[in-house]
Amino acid sequence: MPGHRRPGRSATGRRATAGTTALLTLLALVLAGCSGCSTSRGSDTVGDGPVRLTFWSALRGSQEVVDEFNRTHDRIKVEFQQVPSGEQGGWTKLSNAARAGNAPDVATIEYPQLPGFTIDGVPRDITKLLPDSVRKKILPQALDLTTFDGRTYAVPVDIEPMVFLYRKDIFTKNHIPVPKTWAEFESSARKLKQAQPRTRIGSLFTTGGTLYMAGYAWQAGAKWYDTVGDTWRISMDDAPTRKVAGYWQRLMDDDLVRVEPGSSQQWRAHLRSGETAGYLAGAWAAGSMMASTPDGKGKWAIAPMPQWDPAKPKVSTQGGSTFMVTKDSRHPKEAMEFISWMVTSPGALKAKLASGVSSAFPSVPSLVPVARKEMDTSYYSGQDIFGLFQKEAERIAPTWKWGPRMTSTTSSGDDGLAKAGAGSGDILKALRDAQSRTMPDLKSLGLSVTTR
Secondary structure, eight states: TTTEEEEETTTTTEEEEEOOHHHHHHHHHHHHHHHTTTTSSEEEEEEOEEEEEEEEEOOOOOHHHHHHHHHHHHEEEEEEEEEEOGGGGHHHHHHHHHHHTOOOEEEEEEGGGHHHHHTTTOOOTTTTTHHHHHHSEEEEEEHHHHHTTTOOOOOOSBOOOOEEEEHHHHHHHHOOOOOOOOHHHHHHHHHHHHHHHTBSEEEEEESSSHHHHHHHHHHHOOEEEEEEETEEEEOOTTHHHHHHHHHHHHHHHHOSSEOOTTTTTHHHHHHHHHHHHHEEEEETTTHHHHHHHHGGTTTTEEOOOBBBBBOOOOOOOOOEEEEEEBBBBBBBHHHHHHHHHHHOOOOOHHHHHTTTTOOOOBBSSSGHHHHHHHSOOGGGOOOOOHHHHHHTTTTTTTTTOTTHHHHHHHHHHHHHHHHHHTSOOOHHHHHHHHHHHHHHHHHHHHEEEOOO
């Protein structure tokens, strides 16, 4: 499973994910139980013509990428279908198609959902299909998140290290230092509130907030999930998580951060007005900020995520996607050829970026010069944001594992965070409740589950 590794065996040649016997055992049972399922869905050739593949994705720019591939390739042709983002129905659509034996050849899936889809038998084991030449180009921390017990099930598209976007004009005007540690973050939050009583350093999200809390906990050394033998262990209230929850609870109780729904109109309005002067998020958020807050040009800058221990810097991720070859593909080799091109080709990245501004950090670091060249960073006063992202990506801590049913887990956590934001309960209780509500979901899968 992602993030929990033992020395010795790994598709990256460095480390393998430990304790994934439980996932792989269940996966074998699922596949065995589906041995009679149809796999006749999907791509085919027309006479002596090219192999035809189907590709589903919610990622912006996918149509442009497919158009460029079809323009430059004769032997393989791809038919693209835009699907809703996961939380808006994309995951359900893919799951239903896979159950019916009609999944597309290639599909996009986000990191937190990959373990669950793997247990359900949707992606194909691509360990032998993924060329070594492609494997070696991918950032090891990204590939580790798609590799379970040495078996790879998806190819990372991007990897999104968490960073701190901040209003440098407001920080400079009030002589507030950009925080390098979490202690400094709290100190700067207090100074900012004192200098500008209506302004806050950042937000605690009550919707979508569980994944942000996961990022904070991951950076602090938490392990919400791990496995021992055939047993899954879950602990969303381990010592690092308690430290993180207590920290953010104090910021909330002392009114040092704004408590509001993530990606909401009110949150964006506070960013535009300057009443919220910071945003902790994945690297992708830099491009999103440019699109949603154009009046902020020249006012925003980006800094590394604050650290608990500057001598041992660690970074977590927030966001990011992967490409899978599904079990239903009749042309897995050609599907992998298409994926390899999308992930490693400068032409693919250029086509994607032609569709609009994107600061998503590519999983292949050698593409950083392409991303840097294609993006106008005048919004950030010419700051080399991709250079910063690359440095931070190398600090991503290889200690994290996503659970088998993260959609359910995050939904339950968000319910608790909303209550905490309304003064009923607290952050740690929200995470503990999410853990309790997740247990039945895991057991329903036939998993042996315990708490730590």
